[in-house]
Amino acid sequence: MNLMNISVSTSNVFGAFDGTAIRLGLLISDVTFTAGDLHNMIRAAGRMTDEKESMKMKMAVIAAHAESKPEDLGITAQDFEHIRLNYTFLKNIKYKTSEQLRHYKTIEKMISDAYNSLNQAYSAGLDTSGMTQLGKFAHKELEFNAVHTDRPEFRNEIDDGYLRMSEVLLDRYDKATPNDIYLVTGHFGEYLKLAQVEMGELGNSTDKHLKVLCAKDVLTLPNLIQLTANEIELVREHLMSTNQTFRTNITNWNNDLITTEFARDNFKMINKRYISDIEPYVKMLQTEINKNERLKLLYANTHKNHVFEVSLYVTSIDVYWSYLFYNNSIGEETMDALKNYPNYEKLKNYSCLIIEGALITLNQDLLEDTAQKKNNEPIVLTKRKTLDF
């Protein structure tokens, strides 16, 4: 069972959501892949101490950051372009005068300092979002897909090891196995609501207008963000030894779904398969989750009003791509690249299986007892609560 998480995190929001979803992946699947901005952040943080990092890469990272968040470095993209041109000009002078050499070294140091400063900020963010702990699993249970956008100017700028996002998304149609099940955060369910995508119950619904079949909240866990690497290993050992059939069945089902058109004619078969091959084993997995001492302890010691609900979705791949596009996980260039794929018209209707891990607030009452209203609604002032004997 392989899961693929394409992060929704941006440089502004460090990956707490993805950090939690990836933890779920590590607990229940053989290998979890992650790709997207989050991945770039992890790579960048990992390079902090790498003195051999090329100046070209450092400058590419700074340029991208100066464009999106100039206030962080106090420099605009245009200013940095000027610095970059100066640096390149000086670098290309074979026999530099002492003045040129001094100038060249000064710029080089300035670029390295700026790059290190960005990396330190990334690292701090990764720590807050619980991502640092995941480093232990890197290139074992957690694999990274190095990706960049399909933007033309990036194609020649980045290391050869990088894939374009469109390549990552289309990869499943070019290979026989393994096929990844998509792992998403609660943003997916929110997107379906906002986009008013018609949704039916997985295992039951057959309405022809449905765009998504969903088994809501099939697993409940405590908030996983605080699980450390050692705890993940401990829980993983328990759950991996007790959910073998679930993993096999869901993998087989996903492999079949990839070549099944998401259309009413197939709903009956999809539902039947869910009921026979998945539902009973999900319940067994929940039993094991409930038995796990470490997870019980998390319930007792973390925010009791937060739980992590896991839902299963079957939908067409274009719904998934639209979700990624909506969340800026893929840009217009990638969407264009997907649409230009020779078999796009056929592919977009193929089914895909999505596992969502969403942090849910249980006690909504706590949120409503307030005078503060969102947007510009008038404030309703209340008196202080008091105790009357």
Add this chain to the structure above:
Amino acid sequence: MKPIPKLHEYYRIKMVQSEFIIEFETLKEMARYAEKNSIKSVFILTEEDGKTESFAFSNKGGLLKHTTNGYQTLEDFRNADLNCFPDATVYYAAMQLGFNKYDEYKMSSETGITDAKEYEEIKKAGYIQAYSQFDEFRKSNAESLQFAEIKNPYDLKEWVGKKKFQNIAEFMQAFQGGFADPLNYRAAIEKGYKTAADSQKGTAKGFLMGENYYYAQQRGIETFEEMVLYNDLQQLPLPDLTFDQRIICVLLSKATDGKKTSVNKLYEGLEETKKIYVKKDGTIPQWFTMAIQSVKDLVAFLLQNELIKHYGHYDADGEFFQKKKMQERTVILDGSNVAYGVTGDKNRKPTMKNILIMVQFLKEKGFLDISVYTDASLKHRMADMSLLPEVEKLCKYRYTPAEKPADLFLLSHVKQNHCLLVSNDMFRDWKLADPWIAVNIDYYLLKFMIEDDKVNMPDLV
């Protein structure tokens, strides 16, 4: 130990005819004599039975000899003797496998290691030494894990590998702490537990962190939930009061300001609140110190304790407690929140003027102890910082510590001091995170609106 160098040349001879034959008592004596007298040539003689062989050499007209005992040379015998080999058969078997010492050979034959290189690796990795420590520990600690299947260093190495310990050092630390596997060991140590037994006991009682478990142990607190209750009362700045007396103070801090409360009602309130501290077996925890067993005790406390005067005064004739007016309490302002004035308006900018207006309002209403807390970054967002001196004349203006969020500082301050907090913040995340805040913070919050430079505060109409 270096092997004995070659000292003698050997010659195989057919027969001996000599009347002067001296036979050594032991081969060791013969070797010693040969070395002492610098014997260069040693004969190897087959005895008359055709099987037994002897070493022999002539010296001072005589022939000195002793059976070879299976050794091919006297040097081999010396090597075997020095390295404690019991006989020639064992010595040559060990040599063939590359072992020079009998104890290593013996260990290897017991463990099934037939390769001296492999044995050397085990030794280099510390398993030989670790095994003796491990064995000694389990023998001297009958209650420790015994791991009966580990009988020698090789078994130990196999076990460490099979269980996926990082190395022998990690295993030894885990073993001495009573942990049988690395995952539980690492998770427990990371959380501050010292032994497996502590970890098991602590986790069974809901303590994720060992630090909390040991803290609770020292205070006779049984469960994590109990510790949360304990801390809520313990952290109140009322060091000389018993826990039931502290509950009285908490109840009074939540009561309507300026109102009279009958002592009987207050006592009932205490008894009702105490129920949350009762354990499953119906008893009160031992840490829950008590001084109020009756209404009479409560009256004595209300009359005599100096701290209680902070909340109001007890009228013995009327048998009621008169709470102080709200204005006599300490009030703190959530500076950022007040500076924005109306939180619902996204476009509004924070101003020092709003803070000034609020402080002036509270002063007019009779508050004496007013403090404003803001995070340091607020000053960069307010254009009218020039008003700060005016604010500082009326109240204490403080920046919250940089290392923690301003909200956390404000809420902790209220939690500990039971003062009033002026803020329209819903403290949503904090309510979700901390049950105390969810249940209690609304008893201390004063909500407001600033419009047209006027404050509207329902509690101070």
